[in-house]
Amino acid sequence: MALSIGIVVVSFVLTHMVPGNPALANLGQNPTPSEIRVFDQRNGLDKPLPVQLGLYFVHLLQGNLGTSQQTGDPVAHDLSMAIPATAELAITSIVIALIFGVGFGLVAALRRDGVTDFVLRILSLVGVSVPTFWLALIALYLLFFKLGIFPGGSRLSPTDTAPPHVTGMYTVDALLAGRWSTFWDALHHLLMPAMILAAANMGLLTRYTRSAVLEVMEHDYIRAAKAKGLSRRTVVFGHILRAALPSIVTVIGLAFANVMTGAVLVENIFSWPGIGQYGYQSSTTLDLPAIAGVSLFIAVVYVVVNFVVDVLYGVLDPRVRVE
């Protein structure tokens, strides 16, 4: 709670202690003094900073994040349009990273010090080292421009129309509407950016999984499980992976931060109308309410994700449950 208030204050103060002048950034080349005055008044920029902060809190409690100077719409509305697009991308990407990262980490641990282990180690280091924006460009050049396997950006083909709005996530909405062709089209557009976003997290998850699995494998009960003749599959999935899961889950908070960082870059390259692109555009135009809204939203989600991770940890590891 204290953290949330702190986040609001920080995102507000950061975006309002500006040497840059939002009026100048938004009104074009040579605004007249009266134009600037009207702009400042309309956006509440003529009041002292503490008053602005107080008003911001009051409005926030009413669900009002202010009006974007760039789009002219309420920031809350802009966010509600952008969030599903990013959520769809982020969730898909984290799922991909989890499948490959946990799989690779498990294999690396089971074949410790072997060739497979070494190759996977290099792969995971490549994953965390490759610049996301560069990977995106290379993938676009090869898979879209040269080979035409994947579309070159945006959420749907121009010939397709968005499914009726339920969640805002096109794949889910298309399924709900029973429009299979739209679903495949949306998925087709989603996969490449999601895989690129997954690269860093895949590397991270491989390392964490490997270390968690190795730690579990040292325990006597694993040896006992093997000794009593359980099948390899039961030991690996039922005993080893099950016990390693709590440590793996703790990385998801970190993975989320990675995805948001990557989203700013990837959404801009793939013209994906999500939070990353919105935040970037509002930061280049000094759209203060929008920037404050975006950083507030991301910080809150980050706190929520970490809370969920804590809860999940408790579910997976009964020892840490508080009575």
Added chain:
Amino acid sequence: MSTASEAIELPARYRRLPRVHPALRRPLAVTGAAILAIWVLVAIFAPLIAPYGPDVLGNSLSAAPSSAHIFGTDQLGRDVFSRVLYGARISLPISALLVLMSLTIGSTVGSLAGYFGGVVDGVIMRIVDLVFAFPAIILALVVTAVLGPSLQNAVLALVVVSWPTYARVVRGLVMSASQREYVQASRLLGASARQTLLRDILPNVIGPVVVLATLDFGNAILLLSGLSFLGLGAQPPTAEWGAMVSYGTQYFQDWWMSTFPGLAIFSSVLALNFLGDSLRDALDPHGSWTTRGGRR
């Protein structure tokens, strides 16, 4: 002909390593150090190696890689190879400076929090939590947007977001080191806080912090070039790698304009991660090639 040693198949980890030169047992460390050394040399001697100046406008515009221009030329006829070489003079030292600044601030703050505890610790750690709640690039985006896009401001923004990692790690290390008997003894003998921190505690902290800094160096290069890619860092016509990749996106079909600068970023970051990862192995044998911590 079978020998007795073949009869017992030991698990891989108990098997004796083949007798090779010590350096070859850590191929990643050697590869990483070699690539990094090459980049450092390139940064120092760029004017001697580069066939052209970074901003020299040639006659062949947007030319594909050839013997005259091995990485091709850009839309203005500048030699991409030369610009990539000169780019090492920007990305590497500035990222190093960035790491050094974050490290200094973070370690100082973290050791104060860890050593004194109580209110000091509480306040500092709340600030750290707060900064951690914002993904690095979002905060950097806000800071650069507010201060205006330039390489200097991008560095400042990234220092703001990266010092807490060091603060958190150093705090933990200082806390556990302060519990040791010899530190307690030294304090009882009347050593000042400054003496205790520098003489008794620092040696315990330095190893992990060096590993962290090496890995963070790669991160710094990634984030800094990412901001430049977005137009929030180095401004054209600076021969900075991220800005060059960004420039190349305008001429998408001419793949060489963004591919080679990107490859430079990738190779230097990979080298640093190879090195940092091996350092971690060496200092923390228990964890093997694994980690607990780090943040991007």
